[in-house]
Each structure stands twice: as C-alpha cells, then as structure tokens.
Amino acid sequence: MALHGRAVAAALDDTDPLRAFRHRFVVAPDNLIYLDGNSLGRLPRDTPARLEDVVWNQWGERLIRGWSEGWMELPRTIGDRLGESLLGAAPGQVAVADSTTVCFYKLAGAALAAAGPGRSEIVADVDNFPTDRYVLESLAAERGLTIRWIEADPYSGPTVDEVAAVVSERTALVTFSQVSYRSAYIVPTREISALAHDAGAMALWDLSHSAGAIPISLDGDGVDLAVGCTYKYLNGGPGAPAFLYVRSEHQERLRQPIWGWLGRRDPFAMEPGYVPGEGISAMLSGTPPVLGLTAAAVGIDLVIEAGIEAIRSKSSSLTGYAIELIDGALAPLGCSVGSPRAATLRGSHVALVHPDARELSRRLIAGGVIVDFRTPDVIRLGLSPLTTRFTDVFDGVDRVRRLLS
Amino acid sequence: MALHGRAVAAALDDTDPLRAFRHRFVVAPDNLIYLDGNSLGRLPRDTPARLEDVVWNQWGERLIRGWSEGWMELPRTIGDRLGESLLGAAPGQVAVADSTTVCFYKLAGAALAAAGPGRSEIVADVDNFPTDRYVLESLAAERGLTIRWIEADPYSGPTVDEVAAVVSERTALVTFSQVSYRSAYIVPTREISALAHDAGAMALWDLSHSAGAIPISLDGDGVDLAVGCTYKYLNGGPGAPAFLYVRSEHQERLRQPIWGWLGRRDPFAMEPGYVPGEGISAMLSGTPPVLGLTAAAVGIDLVIEAGIEAIRSKSSSLTGYAIELIDGALAPLGCSVGSPRAATLRGSHVALVHPDARELSRRLIAGGVIVDFRTPDVIRLGLSPLTTRFTDVFDGVDRVRRLLS
Numbered sequence: 067m068a069l070h071g072r073a074v075a076a077a078l079d080d081t082d083p084l085r086a087f088r089h090r091f092v093v094a095p096d097n098l099i100y101l102d103g104n105s106l107g108r109l110p111r112d113t114p115a116r117l118e119d120v121v122w123n124q125w126g127e128r129l130i131r132g133w134s135e136g137w138m139e140l141p142r143t144i145g146d147r148l149g150e151s152l153l154g155a156a157p158g159q160v161a162v163a164d165s166t167t168v169c170f171y172k173l174a175g176a177a178l179a180a181a182g183p184g185r186s187e188i189v190a191d192v193d194n195f196p197t198d199r200y201v202l203e204s205l206a207a208e209r210g211l212t213i214r215w216i217e218a219d220p221y222s223g224p225t226v227d228e229v230a231a232v233v234s235e236r237t238a239l240v241t242f243s244q245v246s247y248r249s250a251y252i253v254p255t256r257e258i259s260a261l262a263h264d265a266g267a268m269a270l271w272d273l274s275h276s277a278g279a280i281p282i283s284l285d286g287d288g289v290d291l292a293v294g295c296t297y298k299y300l301n302g303g304p305g306a307p308a309f310l311y312v313r314s315e316h317q318e319r320l321r322q323p324i325w326g327w328l329g330r331r332d333p334f335a336m337e338p339g340y341v342p343g344e345g346i347s348a349m350l351s352g353t354p355p356v357l358g359l360t361a362a363a364v365g366i367d368l369v370i371e372a373g374i375e376a377i378r379s380k381s382s383s384l385t386g387y388a389i390e391l392i393d394g395a396l397a398p399l400g401c402s403v404g405s406p407r408a409a410t411l412r413g414s415h416v417a418l419v420h421p422d423a424r425e426l427s428r429r430l431i432a433g434g435v436i437v438d439f440r441t442p443d444v445i446r447l448g449l450s451p452l453t454t455r456f457t458d459v460f461d462g463v464d465r466v467r468r469l470l471s
Numbered sequence: 472m473a474l475h476g477r478a479v480a481a482a483l484d485d486t487d488p489l490r491a492f493r494h495r496f497v498v499a500p501d502n503l504i505y506l507d508g509n510s511l512g513r514l515p516r517d518t519p520a521r522l523e524d525v526v527w528n529q530w531g532e533r534l535i536r537g538w539s540e541g542w543m544e545l546p547r548t549i550g551d552r553l554g555e556s557l558l559g560a561a562p563g564q565v566a567v568a569d570s571t572t573v574c575f576y577k578l579a580g581a582a583l584a585a586a587g588p589g590r591s592e593i594v595a596d597v598d599n600f601p602t603d604r605y606v607l608e609s610l611a612a613e614r615g616l617t618i619r620w621i622e623a624d625p626y627s628g629p630t631v632d633e634v635a636a637v638v639s640e641r642t643a644l645v646t647f648s649q650v651s652y653r654s655a656y657i658v659p660t661r662e663i664s665a666l667a668h669d670a671g672a673m674a675l676w677d678l679s680h681s682a683g684a685i686p687i688s689l690d691g692d693g694v695d696l697a698v699g700c701t702y703k704y705l706n707g708g709p710g711a712p713a714f715l716y717v718r719s720e721h722q723e724r725l726r727q728p729i730w731g732w733l734g735r736r737d738p739f740a741m742e743p744g745y746v747p748g749e750g751i752s753a754m755l756s757g758t759p760p761v762l763g764l765t766a767a768a769v770g771i772d773l774v775i776e777a778g779i780e781a782i783r784s785k786s787s788s789l790t791g792y793a794i795e796l797i798d799g800a801l802a803p804l805g806c807s808v809g810s811p812r813a814a815t816l817r818g819s820h821v822a823l824v825h826p827d828a829r830e831l832s833r834r835l836i837a838g839g840v841i842v843d844f845r846t847p848d849v850i851r852l853g854l855s856p857l858t859t860r861f862t863d864v865f866d867g868v869d870r871v872r873r874l875l876s
Contacts, residue, residue: 092531102535109531117522117762125708126497126514130507130841137709165757167731168573179613192743197732197757200745204730208584297758303530304542304761325609326572327602336846338597340605352570352602353702356709357522357762436535441741 071460078387078456084380087372087452091301099435099462103450104275104415107301113364120360132356138328140359141350144366145309148300151370153273153292154283159311161346162296162362163354166274166308167197169293172322172349173310174205174239177268177291180320181238185267189232189240191216191224195247198272202241211238221404221417223251229258237267244282244292245275245413248440250385250405252280252413256287263288268316274298277309278369279414279451280378284311291316299414299450301365307358310349317345326351368452377451381414384449387456388416391463399470404444415448418466426469435465476865483792483861489785492777492857496706504840504867508855509680509820512706518769525765537761543733545764546755549771550714553705556775558678558697559688564716566751567701567767568759571679571713572602574698577727577754578715579610579644582673582696585725586643590672594637594645596621596629600652603677607646616643626809626822628656634663642672649687649697650680650818653845655790655810657685657818661692668693673721679703682714683774684819684856685783689716696721704819704855706770712763715754722750731756773857782856786819789854792861793821796868804875809849820853823871831874840870 079085091108093100100108124132136143141161148162149155164172178188188202192215206213214232218224223246233240240262242253259269270291276282278299284292292311296302312320325340327333328350333343342348369377389403396418404417420426420443427439437445447462448454484490496513498505505513529537541548546566553567554560569577583593593607597620611618619637623629628651638645645667647658664674675696681687683704689697697716701707717725730745732738733755738748747753774782794808801823809822825831825848832844842850852867853859 092527094532098534100534106530106535106537108534109526114523114526117526118519121514121519121522121708121766122497125511127499129503129505129513130511130843131836132511132709164570164573165731165760167733167757168569168729171729171731171756195732196735196738196741199743200730200732200735203745204728208728295758303526304537305758305764306762307760308757323609323613324573324576325605326570326576327600327605328572330601330605333601336601338604340608351576352572352713353700353710355570355712355760355763357711357766358760359710361526361762431536438535 072457075456075460082380084372084376084451088455090368091453093453097434099458099465101447101449101454101458101462102436102438103453104298104446104448105438106304107298107365107450108453110301110364110368113303113361116360116364117357120356137354137356140356141354142346144359144363145346147370148309148366149311152277152282152374153311154285155311156285158345159314160309161349162307162309162359163350164308166293166295167201169308169310170198170272171201172324173270173291173293173312174201174241175323176320177239177270178205178209178211179323182266185236185238186211187236187238188213189216189229189237191218191242193218193220193223193246193248194243195272195274198241198243221249221419222406223249223253226254226257226261229261233261233265233267235265237262237265239270240267241270243272243275245280247275248444249417250413250415252411255289259288259290275413278377279381281374289313296362296365300362300369302362303358303365305358306362307355312346312349317348322349324351328352328354372452380451381449382409384451384454384456384459385409385412385414385416388447388449388459388463391460392418395463395467396470399467414451415446418445418447419443420445426466429469430465433465435462477862480861480865483788487785489777489781489856493860495773496858498858502839504863504870506852506854506859506863506867507841507843508858509703509851509853510843511709512703512770512855513858515706515769515773518708518766521765521769522762525761542759542761545761546759547751549764549768550751552775553714553771554716557682557687557779558716559690560716561690563750564719565714566754567712567714567764568755569713571698571700572606574713574715575603575677576606577729578675578696578698578717579606579646580728581725582644582675583610583614583616584728587671590641590643591616592641592643593618594621594634594642596623596647598623598625598628598651598653599648600677600679603646603648626654626824627811628654628658631659631662631666634666638666638670638672640670642667642670644675645672646675648677648680650685652680653849654822655818655820657816660694664693664695680818683782684786686779694718701767701770705767705774707767708763708770710763711767712760717751717754722753727754729756733757733759777857785856786854787814789856789859789861789864790814790817790819790821793852793854793864793868796865797823800868800872801875804872819856820851823850823852824848825850831871834874835870838870840867
C-alpha cells in the first residue's frame with residue numbers, strides 16, 4: 067500500500083515563498099533526499115566562487131597584505147552581521163573563530179573565573195550536546211566544581227521548574243542548548259536566563275541548533291554568553307568556524323582563559339605582558355582561519371537574505387507536516403514522535419523514535435535518504451528550510467514506511 | 472651607484488636544484504619581491520583545484536557522509552604525513568587542528584597539570600613569539616605559577632647556559648620556539664630538552680618557524696611536546712590549522728584541558744562522561760576544519776615532495792647570500808645583521824637591523840618589496856626556499872640600499 071498525499075506535498079512546494087532559495091544551493095544528485103541539514107548544511111552555489119576569489123586574488127596575489135586588507139577583521143565583521151541579523155545582538159558582541167568546543171570552553175571558563183566566592187556549581191542537563199558536557203567536566207575537574215545535572219525528558223528538554231529546583235546561591239553558571247540536538251525542544255531562554263540572574267549566576271547558551279533556524283534575541287532575552295556553530299543551518303561548510311557572543315556589559319569584566327596574541331590589545335606591538343583587547347576582540351586567541359571564515363560568511367549571508375521570519379515560518383510548516391505524516395503512516399508501524407508537538411516549542415528537526423532506529427537509519431542512508439541516528443532510539447529528520455522540500459519530507463517518511471512494512 | 476653582482480644571483484638561480492618548484496606556486500604579479508614567506512607562504516598551484524574538489528564533490532555531493540569518508544581522520548592522516556616526513560615523528564604522535572595558540576594552550580596546560588608537587592615554575596624567554604608568552608601568562612595566572620623569563624640576546628636567542636641557570640627542581644615546563652621568530656636563531660633543541668628532563672620537567676617546542684624550513688627530529692631529540700603553524704613554510708594558507716605533537720610515551724598520562732567530543736573515545740556514542748580517546752586523538756577537541764585542512768595538506772605535500780634536505784641546503788645558501796649582501800652594501804648605510812652568522816644556527820630568514828626599520832619596511836612594502844617589521848628595529852627577510860630566488864634577495868637588498876642612500 068502506498069502512502070497517499072504526495073500531491074499535497076507538491077502543492078505545498080509550489081506555494082512555498084522560499085522555494086527559489088533551493089536553487090541557490092548545490093542540490094546534486096537531485097534524487098538524494100537530504101534530511102540532515104541540521105548536521106551539515108548544503109553547499110551554497112556562491113561559496114566556490116567566493117573561495118576562489120579569496121584564494122587566487124587575496125592569498126595568491128595580495129599575500130601577507132591580506133591581513134591589513136580585511137582578513138584580520140573577519141571574525142568581527144562576520145560576527146556583527148550574524149549578530150545583528152540573526153542573533154538579536156547589537157554590534158560589537160559577536161566574533162567568529164575557533165571551533166564551537168573551544169568557544170564554549172573560553173566562555174564557560176570566563177564565567178566560572180568571574181563567579182563570586184562560594185559559587186561552586188554548574189547547572190546543565192544530561193542531554194546537552196556531548197562536547198558541551200565534556201567541556202564542563204574538564205572545567206569542573208580543573209577547578210573543583212560540581213555539575214548539577216538535570217535529567218530532563220529526552221524527548222523534550224529541561225523545564226523552567228527543573229532548573230529552578232537546582233539553581234541556588236552556589237550556582238556559578240547555568241548552561242543549555244537553546245534547541246536540543248536530539249528532540250529539537252526550544253528551551254525557554256529568557257526565563258532560564260532570568261532564573262540564573264536572580265540567583266546571581268550567568269547563563270551561557272549553545273545556539274548550534276537554533277542559529278539560522280529560529281529567531282533569536284540574545285540582547286532582548288538577557289543572555290549573558292552564547293556560542294554556536296555555522297555549519298548546520300548557516301551552511302558554512304564542514305568544520306566551519308564557530309561564533310561566540312559576550313554581552314557588552316560583561317566584556318570589561320570577563321576574561322577568557324586562552325590569552326592569545328589576537329586577543330591582546332595592539333597585537334602587532336608584540337609587547338611583553340598580556341593586556342586584553344577592546345570589547346569582543348579580547349575573546350579571540352589565534353590567527354583567524356580565513357578560508358573557513360570566507361565560506362561561513364557566504365552561508366550566513368544567504369540566511370540573512372532569506373530572512374529568519376520566513377525561514378521560521380517554513381520550518382514550522384515542514385516539521386508540522388513531518389509529524390502529521392509520522393502520526394498517520396508510521397505510528398501504526400511502531401514509530402513515535404520524540405519532539406514537541408507545539409510548533410512554538412520545536413526547532414527545525416523532528417525526532418522519529420523507533421526501537422531499531424540505528425539499523426533503520428543505516429538502511430535509509432544506504433538507500434539515499436540521509437538522516438542521522440542519535441542514541442538510543444532517535445532518527446533525526448533535519449528539515450533545513452532553504453533546501454528541504456515538502457516532497458522530500460513525504461518521500462523520506464514514505465521510505466521509512468516501506469522499510470518497516 | 473648600483474649594487475653590482477646581479478649576474479651572480481642569476482647564476483645561482485640557474486643552478487638551483489629546486490628552481491622548478493617556484494612554478495608550482497602562484498607567483499603573480501611577477502615583479503613583486505616577496506620576502507615574507509616566513510609569515511605567509513605562497514599559494515601552491517594545486518590548492519585551488521583541491522579545494523574545489525572537496526567543496527563541490529565532497530561537501531556538495533557527499534554532504535554529511537564526508538565525515539565517514541575521510542574528513543574525520545584528516546587531523547591524524549595529515550598529521551602522520553607531516554610528522555614522518557618533516558618532523559622526525561613516528562606515526563600516531565601528530566594531529567592537525569585548531570590554531571597554534573589553542574594547540575599551545577592545550578599542550579602547555581597538559582604538561583603543567585601532570586607536573587609533580589612543588590613544580591611551580593615555567594621557563595621561557597622574553598623573545599618567544601607573543602602568543603606563546605601570553606598563553607603561558609594565562610596558565611600561570613590561573614594556576615598560581617611563576618614564569619622564569621630568560622632575557623636572551625634579541626639577535627640570537629636563549630643559550631644552553633642561560634637555560635641551565637634557571638631550570639631546577641621547581642621547573643614544570645621548559646618552552647621555546649625552535650627557531651626564533653625575530654632572529655631566526657636555532658635554539659639547541661636536544662640539549663635544552665635534555666636539561667629539562669634532567670630536572671624532571673617537560674620540554675614544549677614551538678616549531679612555527681622551523682617546520683618546513685629545517686630538518687626536525689622530534690623523536691630523536693627527545694622532545695616531549697611540540698606545536699607549530701602550517702601557514703608559513705608549509706604554505707597552508709592564511710590562518711591554516713596548526714599541528715601538535717605529543718610523544719607516544721606521554722600520551723596515556725597527559726590530559727589536555729579542553730575536553731571536546733572529538734577527543735573522546737567513540738565520540739558518536741555521545742555517552743555521559745568524558746573518557747579520553749586513543750593516543751593522539753585525545754588531544755583533539757572540536758570538529759575538524761575541513762577546508763583549512765585541505766589547503767594545509769597541499770602545502771605540506773609540496774614541501775615533502777621537494778625534500779627537507781634540499782630545502783635546508785637552499786635556505787642556508789639564500790640566507791648566507793643575504794648576509795653577504797647586507798655586509799657589503801648595507802652595513803655602510805647603518806644596517807647590521809641580527810641573525811646568527813653560522814648557517815647551522817640560522818633558520819630561513821635574516822633579521823636586518825636598522826634604527827628606522829619601521830619606516831623603512833613601510834616604504835619597502837609600498838614599493839613592492841614585501842617584508843615585515845618586528846619591534847623594535849628589525850626587518851625580517853623571509854627566504855622561503857621553494858619560491859624565493861637569489862635574484863629576489865639581490866633585488867630586495869638593492870631596494871633597501873636605494874632607500875637608504
């Protein structure tokens with residue numbers, strides 16, 4: 067028996083206001099059903115030409131002069147663009163450099179170093195993205211701190227009440243992913259940041275699964291610190307540099323642990339003694355990765371051009387449609403939805419829960435439906451609004467149905 | 472009056488066994504005299520095509536599958552190639568990732584954490600490259616350690632005697648650049664590493680100005696730890712990822728401070744609790760920067776192809792020739808040589824000392840002779856053996872002469 071209704075999906079594609087953006091990306095081979103843009107975004111068509119320009123004309127011909135002709139400012143110029151258009155951050159608070167892991171280490175380290183006496187606890191959840199959890203463990207081990215792990219529902223995420231129950235006058239840092247990497251649950255950013263502040267602690271958010279997928283208001287939500295990656299919904303390419311945000315009012319006081327030359331005031335004076343640079347530049351450490359930054363900028367600009375409100379609107383429709391199909395066609399086959407049913411609480415992927423998720427995802431990938439598996443029982447359907455079609459969702463779910471039938 | 476002897480330089484170019492390698496790089500515009508390969512190496516001709524292949528065919532078409540088709544191993548595969556051919560390091564000890572600053576922070580942090588009780592001192596020199604000095608300051612501040620700064624001769628570098636005078640049973644870590652960034656002095660690696668060991672300390676070397684320029688024997692010289700950059704003599708591109716080396720026998724015991732998911736055993740299990748990965752992979756933290764790694768590999772392979780002995784031989788000739796010209800033509804104009812006169816003690820650049828070095832370098836660059844200035848009075852003539860011609864040295868020195876005449 068076939069799954070009915072592909073015509074509905076095709077009609078949704080036809081009236082999709084963002085449909086033209088798919089052609090701004092490389093989508094070959096066209097029969098690939100790519101539902102993993104939440105892990106690695108597709109290649110923007112403009113990226114190769116931009117890289118070629120930077121490689122041939124800047125590195126090739128301008129050589130070392132490139133550093134005084136824009137390269138040195140890339141972490142901050144790209145950061146400002148990203149911050150203003152997609153993160154709700156006024157200029158001077160965002161920089162792009164290093165990996166998400168290193169950015170997270172720097173900001174968590176800075177927050178912990180600035181915490182008052184007696185503040186020996188970090189509040190986090192057991193389902194935060196692994197690299198964040200491991201970094202917290204390293205900082206806690208090094209500094210003799212305790213992590214208060216919240217065991218949240220793995221198919222949603224930490225609630226305000228759960229956080230309130232563990233935050234106290236001993237808390238130094240409260241940290242979560244804004245959108246859960248497994249369930250896509252949107253953690254209440256403003257409320258939890260306020261809880262942290264009420265207790266005298268700082269809030270650090272990982273935006274890896276929210277940047278480019280949902281509207282973000284770092285300034286407005288009272289966020290102290292944030293990091294995120296640019297290779298998922300921002301389409302920056304494999305291992306693209308990450309970004310970090312430090313709220314203006316904290317920049318003077320916070321000091322990150324990796325004092326490199328590019329974080330120092332007047333780095334080329336090469337003087338003795340580290341003195342932090344102005345504003346967000348004090349959060350930098352090493353030489354900016356120019357090729358990675360170039361590709362990241364193209365991906366970010368494309369998201370800015372499409373507009374985050376339009377992206378969010380399509381994202382909600384795509385994930386809602388996926389849930390509808392799962393409920394109708396896959397629930398009788400032993401599948402369930404491991405993501406919030408309320409669109410306002412859901413990021414841009416859907417967790418499809420099945421006991422044999424690992425084997426199922428392997429077979430899906432072998433058959434050209436690219437998803438990913440997350441332990442113990444989740445297949446993530448990542449629906450990247452600029453490139454994923456409703457017919458892709460339909461075809462992907464239909465493939466699952468056929469494999470399970 | 473003209474500087475005589477350009478014919479000599481031309482003859483040296485004609486008989487240069489490496490002359491064909493210049494054409495493996497982009498050398499347009501041809502009238503540019505580029506004497507700054509020690510800061511940013513030129514663009515290999517193969518790099519754009521390799522990047523294009525990875526961008527279009529891997530990122531564009533393979534998408535997330537690229538991670539299981541080679542990307543994930545890049546830090547170690549490139550590291551092994553670099554290690555075996557250019558660093559004198561058996562496989563499994565080198566990884567390429569992060570910036571030099573972050574790599575230096577990790578390894579210095581690991582060494583300090585492993586030091587025995589009472590070992591509260593770091594031995595370093597005031598003229599080590601700034602980012603290394605600043606990182607040491609951050610680690611010392613964080614851990615309550617003291618840095619014993621050696622004030623070495625700025626036109627050479629720290630001597631064995633100077634190091635011996637400060638190393639003691641309180642020393643945790645001894646760290647220097649193998650080739651001084653200002654003077655090009657080659658610090659006696661084996662002897663100083665042995666001094667550190669005799670005192671029960673570890674030795675960490677920064678190879679940024681030696682990798683790809685001089686033969687290096689990390690295993691043979693008893694080096695414990697090393698880092699270095701790939702964008703100078705290794706031609707990896709602006710801000711290319713750095714490398715780190717951890718001697719096999721230390722890998723089990725040392726633990727670096729930034730516990731990211733890619734340093735964990737079986738990262739995709741995403742399990743609770745950090746457990747260090749096998750061998751050198753425990754030194755990794757975040758997602759590998761694929762574009763930067765791709766370009767770095769091309770530059771490294773080109774150096775391997777040319778052979779480090781041939782490179783070293785030409786490098787000694789180039790720097791010796793530059794010194795000869797400075798002595799003959801520039802000494803009467805107030806210049807002196809700020810690099811070792813013995814070729815065996817000299818890396819691949821020459822420090823030209825002049826009281827107005829800053830202004831002079833500005834005028835040289837404006838006129839198409841690309842050098843760099845290092846405070847307070849040094850112009851570095853970086854002579855990259857694969858791309859710098861003897862006639863470039865001649866023309867560069869002649870330009871200095873004309874500006875000073």
